[in-house]
Amino acid sequence: MAHESQGFGTRAIHAGQRPDPSTGAIMTPIYQTSTYVQSEVGSPTDGYDYARVKNPTREALQGNLASLENGRHAVAYASGLAAIEAIITTELSAGDHLVCGADVYGGVDRMLRYVWDRFGIEFDFVDTTDAEAVQAAVREETRLIHVETPSNPMITVTDIAACAAIARDAGAVLSVDNTFATPFLQRPLDLGADIVMHSTTKFLNGHSDMIGGALVTNSDERADQLRFYQKTTGGVPGPFDCWLVLRGTKTLHLRMPVHCANARRIAGLLDGRDDVERVLYPGLVDHPQHELAGRQMDDFGSMVSFDLGSTERANRFAATTELFQLAESLGGVESLVSVPTSMTHASVPDEKKAEIGLTPGLVRLSVGVETGDDLVQDLERALDAL
Ligand SMILES: *Cc1c(COP(=O)(O)O)cnc(C)c1O
DSSP states (O other): OOOTTSOHHHHHHHTTOOOOTTTOOSSOOOOOOSBOOOSSTTOOGGGOSBTTTOOHHHHHHHHHHHHHTTOSEEEEESSHHHHHHHHHHHHOOTTOEEEEESSOOHHHHHHHHHTGGGGTOEEEEEOTTOHHHHHHHOOTTEEEEEEESSOTTTOOOOOHHHHHHHHHHHTOEEEEEOTTTHHHHOOGGGGTOSEEEEETTTTTTOSSOOOOEEEEESOHHHHHHHHHHHHHHOOOOOHHHHHHHHHHHTTHHHHHHHHHHHHHHHHHHHHTOTTOOOEEOTTSTTSTTHHHHHHHOSSOOSEEEEEOSSHHHHHHHHHHOSSSEEOSOOOSSSOEEEOGGGTTTTTSOHHHHHHHTOOTTEEEEEOOSSOHHHHHHHHHHHHHTO
């Protein structure tokens, strides 16, 4: 087993895992079982009584993710949205208020508007890059502040430590969606967040072959509560999906530097072109939160958005690139292109799109780890063809 004092790469490969006790298998087996045989009534081995409650492959993944986020506990879910739902069900009751980042994953916006609104959860969407606006939105009933940084699809950066201080003063909890940065680039718990949330579907898995989510926390009490809700509401991931994320995190520290280097080069290239209206990448010195990103993150990530001025140009561009394949999602080894306004963020109301600056011509790239020269050539060819 790995130790807290070991480096990120060592923990990525070893944390949460040990040779299988029955055979010595170096890889954690996929424990594809629904139940466990007990020798006597009421004496399950080490809490293994039913697989919704506990599964060894899931335990290994949870141990691994907790270590990478410098946290004490992780709880895994069937999807990133199931993880968000778990934050809401464990932290909020009817009448409580949530301050949610305005520029968050489209599915979070949809869940609040169409599901939680019916259950009496109050919420406001706030530009969390502005700490004063976050403070101003806090009310007596505010129990939770949820931010995403870097955000989706406007790639804004929110000051985690500042939001943690606001939450602490308000007696609320700060949850941070760390999907875009990954713990390799940013560790929100170290900056004062109470809960880190992930769609493990993205960089943690890294190979676009499963859907999953996770929460990480340092609080023993919160972890007990999350585990109780996990077994009680049932949104658990299957063991094979857990195994796929575990396989992915072993190379996170190898993939991320290449993702970042390719993205930095591509952001620079786009920034230098007259036919691109604006480029959103925290690594560019004119990004509004460039300095904060430099402080809070170890590198700037691999998500790049830019504006081509119209739906027509954005759609044509996205259909022309070859290496950048047209698809939703992100964080895999392969590069993807999407047009958020009609894809990932189609369910976000038009006036809110206008408010956060999500224009029809916005294109989002998930820059993969292919050879940089080939990615550059693909983008230049598609832009020249417009
Ligand atoms: C994909 C994503 C989610 C939702 O996760 P799923 O695994 O698709 O349910 C939440 N937040 C961010 C930032 C995402 O990219």
